[in-house]
Amino acid sequence: MKRICFIGLGIMGKPMAINLIKAGYSLQVYDRNPPKVEAVASAGARGCSSIKEAVEGCDYIITMLPNSPHVKSVVLGEDGVAENAKKGALLIDMSSIAPSASREIHDELKKRGIRMLDAPVSGGEPKAIDGTLAIMAGGDEKDFEEARELFDVLGSSAVLVGPVGSGNTCKLANQIIVALNIAAVSEGLMLARRAGADVEKVFMAIRNGLAGSTVMNAKVPMILEGNFKPGFRIDLHIKDLANALDTGLNTNTPLPLTAEVMQMMQVLKIDGEEKSDHSALMKYYEKLTGTRVRKE
Incomplete structure (x- = not known):
């Protein structure tokens, strides 16, 4: 063998x-x-x-x-x-x-x-x-x-x-999509919470619709439980997004949303969350609004 x-x-x-x-x-x-x-x-x-x-x-x-x-x-x-x-x-x-x-x-x-x-x-x-x-x-x-x-x-x-190199190019595309998906989920659930809806029931209502995704199903339960044990750390996702932005610069490809979500993660890193799971992006929205989506 x-x-x-x-x-x-x-x-x-x-x-x-x-x-x-x-x-x-x-x-x-x-x-x-x-x-x-x-x-x-x-x-x-x-x-x-x-x-x-x-x-x-x-x-x-x-x-x-x-x-x-x-x-x-x-x-x-x-x-x-x-x-x-x-x-x-x-x-x-x-x-x-x-x-x-x-x-x-x-x-x-x-x-x-x-x-x-x-x-x-x-x-x-x-x-x-x-x-x-x-x-x-x-x-x-x-x-x-x-x-x-x-x-x-x-x-x-x-x-x-x-x-060679194409595998990591594909991974960068994947990481952009995952990061933006987590940010979109966090933003949508924060709106639901502040508008008075039951966030857990909102998740159950939309998870099988067009907005549903593997990211949503994997990360929302973690967010609601406040469980940010790293499956994939924020500091590593920042590294991937930085590589994506560098590749975008080298290929003359604008990546405005990637730049934005990377800045959101940078804020969390400054707050000491760099070793947390990337689902802790919700904490960025909690910081902005003063509202907790996580269960008390």
Whole structure:
């Protein structure tokens, strides 16, 4: 069986790695936080103390890291993936990073005979745990088909959307739509509350109509309970929206609503909510109006 290296064992990476172990794959895992390595090693992986050790002899290297600088450091940095992966290995970067960073990493790896897919995901921690993530990939079709058996373990859908960098472009579009959806839901429910309606019943009335969405069904119950335990953190969503705005600038694409919702999230970050779930966007409206939508 092919050997897999998994680097990055955070909120998303840990359950993804565990699902691969449960599916019978042999994993070598690394994270700069040793307790995270120990947690996945206890599920059956081989815990490693360095990137070099984790990458050694592996056919596939999966990275799930917070941002572009992290991925560049792990892959292209001293004693990183590029220096230690065997020729012909396939890097599957499932982080959400700038498309330009994906292309830069790909070009450097190609010089060393290492293949790459950028394959970010959507669905947050619950779908990472369930193995039902939506995977959007960029790269060579042959490499994508080779990786499909892994994607089938990690997600309920995997689509090749274009060359390397396209996966993260797709993810940016996804993140814009999710952020604006949460903001729209928050704005609509705040109107309902201040106009005297029962917000929970408003949710029940509209969730199966045209306004209904996966975002609404996932986030409104959290909002009403005041449960902002992170499935996807505000600071990470800010990072994605910043990448979207940079990409918009580089492609001469106006993104006025993206800029607005990013500023709303920045306000929450200043208020100390950066580690909260992005559904905490409701707190922005509560701050504006002095009205709580959350249950007392």
